[in-house]
Amino acid sequence: MNRPRVILTARWPEPVEAQLMRRYDVTLNLDDHPFTVEELKQAMRAYDAVCPTVVDPVTAEVIQVKPSRCRILANFGVGVNHIDLEAAKSREITVTNTPGVLTDCTADLAMTLLLMTARRAGEGERLLRRGSWRGWRPTQLLGTRVSGKTLGIIGMGRIGLAMARRAAHGFGMKIRYYHPRPVDPTLLEGMAAVACESIDALLPRCDFVSLHCPGGEKNRHLIDARRIGLMPAHSYLINTARGDVVDTKALIRALKEGTIRGAGLDVYENEPRLDPELTRLENVVLLPHLGSATAETREAMGWRVLKNLDAFFGGQAPPDRVV
Numbered sequence: 600m601n602r603p604r605v606i607l608t609a610r611w612p613e614p615v616e617a618q619l620m621r622r623y624d625v626t627l628n629l630d631d632h633p634f635t636v637e638e639l640k641q642a643m644r645a646y647d648a649v650c651p652t653v654v655d656p657v658t659a660e661v662i663q664v665k666p667s668r669c670r671i672l673a674n675f676g677v678g679v680n681h682i683d684l685e686a687a688k689s690r691e692i693t694v695t696n697t698p699g700v701l702t703d704c705t706a707d708l709a710m711t712l713l714l715m716t717a718r719r720a721g722e723g724e725r726l727l728r729r730g731s732w733r734g735w736r737p738t739q740l741l742g743t744r745v746s747g748k749t750l751g752i753i754g755m756g757r758i759g760l761a762m763a764r765r766a767a768h769g770f771g772m773k774i775r776y777y778h779p780r781p782v783d784p785t786l787l788e789g790m791a792a793v794a795c796e797s798i799d800a801l802l803p804r805c806d807f808v809s810l811h812c813p814g815g816e817k818n819r820h821l822i823d824a825r826r827i828g829l830m831p832a833h834s835y836l837i838n839t840a841r842g843d844v845v846d847t848k849a850l851i852r853a854l855k856e857g858t859i860r861g862a863g864l865d866v867y868e869n870e871p872r873l874d875p876e877l878t879r880l881e882n883v884v885l886l887p888h889l890g891s892a893t894a895e896t897r898e899a900m901g902w903r904v905l906k907n908l909d910a911f912f913g914g915q916a917p918p919d920r921v922v
């Protein structure tokens with residue numbers, strides 16, 4: 600029997616690629632180049648399973664290509680805002696993702712950004728690297744104390760909760776959160792977390808705000824100039840969710856004018872292109888979408904995709920079906 604044809608749009612951890620190749624007729628992206636729209640369309644035409652990542656715009660145009668062989672889009676990643684789910688549904692293409700396995704590492708990175716921005720770690724490192732450090736001074740690079748402060752979390756799903764636990768248990772932070780649905784109280788035990796009825800109600804009373812909501816049209820510029828204006832002048836914004844959740848121009852203005860004190864960003868509008876103004880600001884820490892970037896997590900994400908493919912081609916419901 601012919602094995603299903605599977606294509607990966609990026610290099611994956613080696614053990615996962617090897618295992619995939621034992622089970623399927625796999626095409627690897629050996630030079631790890633970003634796929635063009637034409638390559639994505641070609642993948643839809645020629646493969647039973649297409650395995651994209653966050654950088655692949657799997658738009659309606661790509662999905663509606665004819666003829667198409669693709670029956671499953673098995674995404675390597677939890678966020679699926681780069682895939683047109685309605686178009687996939689209408690073509691009866693299954694979409695899966697990789698939830699759970701990247702929760703801890705993404706929350707770790709959000710905490711890293713929070714600490715780095717508060718303690719001006721990026722500025723300190725740049726000072727050393729350019730050879731400008733003249734020694735310890737009582738007033739040099741004074742940051743903001745993190746312990747005991749208030750963290751606002753927008754999106755109290757798995758990653759939001761993991762961030763809340765780190766902040767509450769590790770740093771004694773008070774937690775306020777906004778989530779569009781009620782959160783199971785057992786998940787909040789030991790945190791004295793306060794639910795806010797709206798984002799507007801949350802923002803004015805936080806020292807730090809961390810975003811953990813999905814991207815996509817619904818949440819585009821959820822944090823816009825007006826909402827940034829609701830944040831206290833001493834507060835910081837952390838984004839490990841998706842770049843388009845924040846209006847970058849409004850954020851830059853706020854950082855320049857001191858409407859807020861700083862920001863820590865791992866994700867950007869129009870990734871990987873960065874607004875050049877961001878790179879000129881000292882009060883922002885910039886990372887290149889590293890949320891899930893640990894060897895352990897990236898391998899676990901790969902195994903999760905494999906599990907979804909095995910279930911799908913074995914005639915079972917894939918465990919992480921989105922559509």
Ligand code: DGY
Pocket residue numbers: 652653675676677678679701890891
């Ligand atoms: C995710 O899984 O959504 C990460 O941001 C990488 O895509």
